[in-house]
Amino acid sequence: MAATYQIAVIGDWESVMGFRALGLDAYPVTSVEEARETVHRLAKSNCAVIYLTETLGKDMEDVLARYKDELTPAIILIPGREGAFGLGRDHIQKAIERAVGADIL
Amino acid sequence: MANITVTPTRMELTRLKGKLKTARRGHKLLKDKRDGLMKQFLETVREVRSLRTEVEEELMTVHKSFTVASALMSSEALEQALVYPKQSVELTMSSRNIMSVNVPVYHFQTKTKSDSDIYPYGFAATSGELDTAVDALGHVFQKMLKLAEIEKSAQLMAEEIEKTRRRVNALEYVVIPDTEETIRYITMKLDENDRATTTRLMKVKDMLLKEAIEDRREEDARAVKAFGASEEAHQEV
Numbered sequence: 564m565a566a567t568y569q570i571a572v573i574g575d576w577e578s579v580m581g582f583r584a585l586g587l588d589a590y591p592v593t594s595v596e597e598a599r600e601t602v603h604r605l606a607k608s609n610c611a612v613i614y615l616t617e618t619l620g621k622d623m624e625d626v627l628a629r630y631k632d633e634l635t636p637a638i639i640l641i642p643g644r645e646g647a648f649g650l651g652r653d654h655i656q657k658a659i660e661r662a663v664g665a666d667i668l
Numbered sequence: 669m670a671n672i673t674v675t676p677t678r679m680e681l682t683r684l685k686g687k688l689k690t691a692r693r694g695h696k697l698l699k700d701k702r703d704g705l706m707k708q709f710l711e712t713v714r715e716v717r718s719l720r721t722e723v724e725e726e727l728m729t730v731h732k733s734f735t736v737a738s739a740l741m742s743s744e745a746l747e748q749a750l751v752y753p754k755q756s757v758e759l760t761m762s763s764r765n766i767m768s769v770n771v772p773v774y775h776f777q778t779k780t781k782s783d784s785d786i787y788p789y790g791f792a793a794t795s796g797e798l799d800t801a802v803d804a805l806g807h808v809f810q811k812m813l814k815l816a817e818i819e820k821s822a823q824l825m826a827e828e829i830e831k832t833r834r835r836v837n838a839l840e841y842v843v844i845p846d847t848e849e850t851i852r853y854i855t856m857k858l859d860e861n862d863r864a865t866t867t868r869l870m871k872v873k874d875m876l877l878k879e880a881i882e883d884r885r886e887e888d889a890r891a892v893k894a895f896g897a898s899e900e901a902h903q904e905v
Contacts, residue, residue, distance in 0.1 A: 568759045570776075570813075580747065581734055584802045585809055586756035586778070611761050611774065612816045632827045634763065634772055637820035641812070644731045647724045655716055658822050662709055662829035 568635070571605050573598050574616030578643040582614070595622045602626050602638065610636045616643030617650040627654070674850055676857035684854065688847045695839040702832045705767045709825045716822050719815045726808040733801035740795040749794050759813075769828045771821035774813055 572582040576591040583589040590605075592598045598619045603626070605613055613636045620627065620640045630638050640651040674680050738746050758777045763770045 566760070568761055570757060570759055577734065577738065578731065580750050581730060581801055581805045584750050585806060611759055611772070612813070614812065631823050634770060637772065637816045639816045639819055642724050642727050644735070646728065651720055655713060655720070655822065658826040659713060662706070662826040664833065
C-alpha cells in the first residue's frame with residue numbers, strides 16, 4: 564500500500580492548467596469522447612483520484628457509474644471555468660437515495 | 669407460500685428450527701450493521717456537502733483569477749509559465765475499514781516544503797493575478813483531496829448500505845416467514861400423525877376387546893350348555 568498514486572485533472576485547457584502548477588497531472592481535453600478515453604486509460608494505470616469538470620461530467624454519467632463502486636479511481640466532479648451546475652451535489656443526493664431508498668435530507 | 673415439498677419428519681423440523689435461529693441472528697446482526705453504516709454515512713454526507721460548497725466557491729474564485737490572468741497575459745506566455753511544474757505531489761493511499769466497507773485514506777506529500785515556493789515561473793514575465801490564482805489553488809487543493817476522500821467513502825458506503833438493506837429485507841420478509849410457515853406445516857403434520865396413531869391404537873384396542881368379549885361369551889355359552897346337559901343327566905338319574 565506504499566505505492567504512490569497519480570492525481571489527474573481532466574477538463575478544458577483553461578480549467579486545468581492551474582492544477583499543473585501544483586504538480587498534478589492535468590489532461591486538457593476538447594471533447595467528451597476524449598475525456599471518456601482518458602478516464603478509462605487513467606483508471607487502468609495507478610491513478611487514485613480524478614478530478615473531472617462538471618461540464619464534461621454531465622455527458623459522462625455512464626463512466627461515472629462504472630467507477631462509482633470501485634476503490635480507485637475516485638472520480639470527483641469540480642466546477643469548470645463555466646461555473647458549477649450543482650452536478651456534484653446531485654451525485655451526493657443520488658448516493659443518499661440509493662442508500663436510504665428514499666430522499667430524506 | 670412456503671416450500672411444502674419438504675418431508676414432514678422430525679429431522680427436517682430440527683434442521684429448519686436451526687435455520688430459523690440462524691436467520692433471526694443474521695437478521696439482527698445485519699440490521700445493526702445497516703443502522704451503524706447509516707449513521708456513519710449520514711455524518712459523512714453532511715461533511716461532503718459543506719466541504720463541496722466550500723471547494724466549489726473557492727475554485728470559482730481561482731477560476732476568476734485565472735481568467736483575469738489570461739486576459740492580462742498572452743495564452744502562450746501563460747502556458748509557458750505553467751508548463752513545467754516545480755511542485756510535485758506524491759499521493760499514497762491506505763484504506764480504512766468502516767463497518768466492513770473499505771474506504772480510501774489519502775496522504776499526500778509535496779516535493780517543495782514551503783508553501784510560498786510553489787510558483788513554477790519567474791515573476792518578471794507574469795501577471796500578479798497568476799500568483800494569486802496559483803496560491804489560492806494550492807490552498808483549495810488540500811480541501812479537494814479531503815473532498816475526494818470523503819466523497820468516495822460516501823459512494824462506497826452507499827453501495828454497501830444498499831446491499832445490506834436488501835439482505836435485511838430478504839431475511840425479514842422472505843426467509844424468516846417462509847421458514848416459520850414450513851415449521852408450522854411440519855408441526856401440524858406431525859401432530860396429525862400423532863392423532864392418527866392414537867385413534868388407530870384406540871380402534872385396535874376396541875377390536876381386541878370386542879374379540880375378547882366375544883370369546884368370553886362363547887365360553888360362557890358353552891359352559892351354560894355343558895351345565896344344562898349335566899343337570900339333565902342328573903335328573904335322569
